[in-house]
Amino acid sequence: MIDRRSLLKLLGLSTFSFATLSGASRPMESETDNDFPLESDPDFWNKIRNQFMLSKDKVFFNCGTVGVMPKPVFEKMMEHSRYLATDVADWAYKDDNKEQFISGYNNLLPIRSKVAALLNCQPGEIAMTDNVTNGMSYIANGMTLRTGDEILTTDQEHGGGKSSWYLKEKRFGVVVKTVTIPKPTQSSAQVFALIVKAFSPNTKVLMLSHMISGSGAILPVKELCAEAKKRGIFTILDGAQTIGHIRVDLKDIDCDAYVGCFHKWMGAPTGTGFMFVKTNKMKEIWSTVASSRWDNHDDEGFRFTQRGTGNFSVLLGLEAALDFHNKIGADNVYNRIKFLGDRLRAGLRENKKVKFFSATEEAMCAGITLYNIDGFTGTKLQNAYWEKANMRPRSQGDQFGVRHSTHIFNSTLEIDKAIKVVNELSV
Ligand SMILES: Cc1ncc(COP(=O)(O)O)c(C=O)c1O
Structure with missing residues (x-):
């Protein structure tokens, strides 16, 4: 019997075009699929290890900086890059299939829907970004605040999370106030009390890490967002360290905004992130990177996702990473x-x-x-x-x-x- 690869060769099709012809949204069959262990397998985690190309003579303990792509993620991304290099002439440039070649103009709804399902929110509330720094900058820059309005944060925020607020302070006269959190942190109750004590009538934004980069401490964000909500304070969480690492349920946390990335703990290619803002609050945030949809509020997540030509191969890699995560079971x-x-x-x-x-x-x-x-x-x-x-x-x-x-x-x-x-x- 003729195998799949030989059949594709005979038909003159690459695996990518075959997948596209047979339904673009279908997760691509990969050579590693056959090796994927059953959950009941006593050797499950060793077999999962075999899904990674990570050299076996080295041990990696630094996902806090950048993660490791499993094979299906790498293959999907490379396959598309190759397709772009060899077959871009196939592109008839129709708006409806533009995303098979580049990103930055289409709504990326299939991927945004998978992200929304992971985080328990609506696809319209999700915009794709390159990383956490971009997402936080879009929100800080796009919010209208007055001179003297306060942004409350901690002394342990990452530069990619806090700097857009310091920029706003210098440019517009808002005030960034920091709460000192002990390191090591003793307890959730300790962090909760310190932050609630620092709220003032001028506090308009609470920005803090869901998990602190420099200690791994998971902060009591649900309780803090509830306190902020009572005072009409906009809450935004930096989830650089949480996505693919701990459960993040945005309905349960009930924050106004959340930014995160997939290139640390989710095993996605570098340059993949998102921002979440509740639909009614997203309407109030000005676009920073402006393309033709800059003032189109039909799909708020799309307004921020449309940010000029980008790398679609990387986004397909992200989709494969989400599928891989779900296949193991979050x-x-x-x-x-x-x-x-x-x-x-x-x-x-x-x-x-x-x-x-x-x-x-x-x-x-x-x-x-x-x-x-x-x-x-x-x-x-x-x-x-x-x-x-x-x-x-x-x-x-x-x-x-x-x-x-x-x-x-x-x-x-x-x-x-x-x-x-x-x-x-x-x-
Ligand atoms: C808490 C936190 N925020 C923001 C960032 C910056 O993330 P990115 O490089 O994806 O913008 C990091 C990176 O380590 C981080 O740990």
């Missing part, structure tokens, strides 16, 4: 990340020379752990990990040691070996 992913994080923290806690900077309350922690050992800087510890074991956590500077991210492609053996490395370094 809860399975979140539970596995947390399980590995817990195992690491429990093992390190046995060593009295390890100092933690992650939150003390375990419920505030998931896949990120921050720690140092006596006599080490972050760089020294990072380098020692590499020299001793080809392991790559990320330095957090002189004081805070390393940020150690665990993900589904990591094994329990790798976690146990990391604990052993730290034990050997701290004798």
